[in-house]
Amino acid sequence: MKDTSLELVLVSTPIGYLGSGRGGGVELTMCSLIKGLLSLGHKITLLAPQGSFLPSDCAGAEIRHVPGIDQPSWQHQEVSAPVVIPPDGVLLGLWEQALDLGQKSDAVLNFSYDWLPIWLTPRVEADLFHLISMGAVSQVMKTLIGDLCQSNPSRLAFHTYRQASDYELLGEPVVIGNGFDLNHYEFQSQGGGPLGWAGRVAPEKGLEDAVAVAAALGDRLVVWGVVEDPEYAKKIEAVSPPGTIDWRGFLPTDELQNQLRACRALLNTPKWNEAYGNVVVEAMACGVPVVAYDRGGPGELITSGVTGWLVPPDDVKAMTNAVKQIGGIDRRECRNWVEESASHDGFAKRVESWIKEGIKTNESSSG
Ligand code: UDP
Numbered sequence: 382m383k384d385t386s387l388e389l390v391l392v393s394t395p396i397g398y399l400g401s402g403r404g405g406g407v408e409l410t411m412c413s414l415i416k417g418l419l420s421l422g423h424k425i426t427l428l429a430p431q432g433s434f435l436p437s438d439c440a441g442a443e444i445r446h447v448p449g450i451d452q453p454s455w456q457h458q459e460v461s462a463p464v465v466i467p468p469d470g471v472l473l474g475l476w477e478q479a480l481d482l483g484q485k486s487d488a489v490l491n492f493s494y495d496w497l498p499i500w501l502t503p504r505v506e507a508d509l510f511h512l513i514s515m516g517a518v519s520q521v522m523k524t525l526i527g528d529l530c531q532s533n534p535s536r537l538a539f540h541t542y543r544q545a546s547d548y549e550l551l552g553e554p555v556v557i558g559n560g561f562d563l564n565h566y567e568f569q570s571q572g573g574g575p576l577g578w579a580g581r582v583a584p585e586k587g588l589e590d591a592v593a594v595a596a597a598l599g600d601r602l603v604v605w606g607v608v609e610d611p612e613y614a615k616k617i618e619a620v621s622p623p624g625t626i627d628w629r630g631f632l633p634t635d636e637l638q639n640q641l642r643a644c645r646a647l648l649n650t651p652k653w654n655e656a657y658g659n660v661v662v663e664a665m666a667c668g669v670p671v672v673a674y675d676r677g678g679p680g681e682l683i684t685s686g687v688t689g690w691l692v693p694p695d696d697v698k699a700m701t702n703a704v705k706q707i708g709g710i711d712r713r714e715c716r717n718w719v720e721e722s723a724s725h726d727g728f729a730k731r732v733e734s735w736i737k738e739g740i741k742t743n744e745s746s747s748g
Pocket of ligand 1: 407659
């Protein structure tokens with residue numbers, strides 16, 4: 382490292398192009414981080430699938446497009462599934478370039494939840510760092526991440542403690558939360574509107590429970606997000622009272638927050654150990670309290686009784702009762718929490734110190 386600014390290579394998810402929504406929360410996380418790292422004076426090269434684009438406030442980053450087909454997503458496979466890398470997969474192209482560029486850069490920061498980049502870490506010259514974006518949904522990934530933690534613990538960071546607790550780690554994990562550009566979310570002090578739900582429409586997100594809550598209250602549920610599993614969406618629609626679900630599709634952040642901020646509450650119903658829960662924080666940034674299952678990341682993001690309510694996982698009745706009490710939540714508290722705990726510049730500083738520390742650790746261990 383020559384001076385305090387870093388030359389960083391960021392590697393995007395190999396699922397969907399950046400801007401498609403198919404990569405889930407990782408997409409927004411990367412954009413917020415790029416903006417924050419640029420304003421700290423770092424040089425960023427982003428490797429991302431063909432078609433990817435960055436918002437205008439990330440224009441200072443160079444983006445290099447990589448062709449190839451998507452990687453199968455781990456969360457939709459059996460926990461014991463083997464590693465599959467399609468020969469014409471974008472993952473291989475991304476990592477071919479990352480290793481090459483990485484040798485001339487200070488560090489490579491990986492956002493994909495995949496076997497290859499983690500396996501490469503102790504075996505290559507480039508300094509690879511991984512922001513792990515999911516809980517342990519696969520045995521092979523769980524073992525590999527546990528192994529890397531034994532050999533190179535400084536190379537791993539997690540979004541929340543609950544996510545990290547899914548893995549067998551040595552010592553305290555590096556937990557760096559997440560970050561959101563607050564300028565993109567307008568605070569709304571009054572929220573007499575409907576109930577909201579946002580996320581990929583896929584079984585691990587538990588949309589059916591949120592619909593059941595809205596149905597029990599005779600209410601409407603506005604749903605935003607990519608329909609990743611159309612069969613699953615159809616099944617939910619078929620068993621809910623007509624008119625309960627108001628499908629809005631996947632919207633860019635500006636439109637999403639414009640609609641979301643009128644909600645009187647966001648429901649968050651994960652069936653898996655959610656690593657973080659971007660939509661929880663985005664709702665709170667607009668002043669919308671969140672009622673969530675006390676499972677995974679959201680359990681660390683919501684202060685029950687202050688910024689929303691945490692209820693026992695899978696307990697639809699408890700969630701329904703909590704929604705009835707939502708009027709007691711001061712919406713300003715929600716926004717305050719995000720300003721204090723999840724701003725994009727604070728996140729970029731945490732990432733910066735993790736990487737600088739990791740580079741130092743590596744420099745001293747290699748003499
Ligand atoms: N999202 C969006 N537009 C929508 C619905 C969702 O941009 O209409 C984004 C949202 O901003 C969030 C992501 O989708 O960043 C979902 O991320 P989350 O962490 O909640 O779940 P994941 O998909 O990563 O499991």
